[in-house]
Amino acid sequence: MISNEQRAHDIAVALVQANAKDLEPLEAYHRYVNYLVPLLKEIDKDFPHGIREHLGQHDE
Incomplete structure (x- = not known):
């Protein structure tokens, strides 16, 4: 199972990559955090x- 934190991280990274191409690193990080938290x-x-x-996966 992927954790909620990993899922949110993956989505936030994808959003930053799509929307922050010309940002400085610190600005890109701030944008990442602003995507990640909500x-x-x-x-x-x-x-x-x-x-x-995966459907059918059972917790042990």
Whole structure:
């Protein structure tokens, strides 16, 4: 299972790559954090126990 944190990170990185091509590194980092925090809050609200990657996978 991918953690909510990893999922939010992956989405935030993709958004920064798509929307921050000409930014300085520090500006790009700030944009990443500004994407990450709301994404993580939303994902945690929607999936409090994480997101299963494959149907039929059982927790042990």
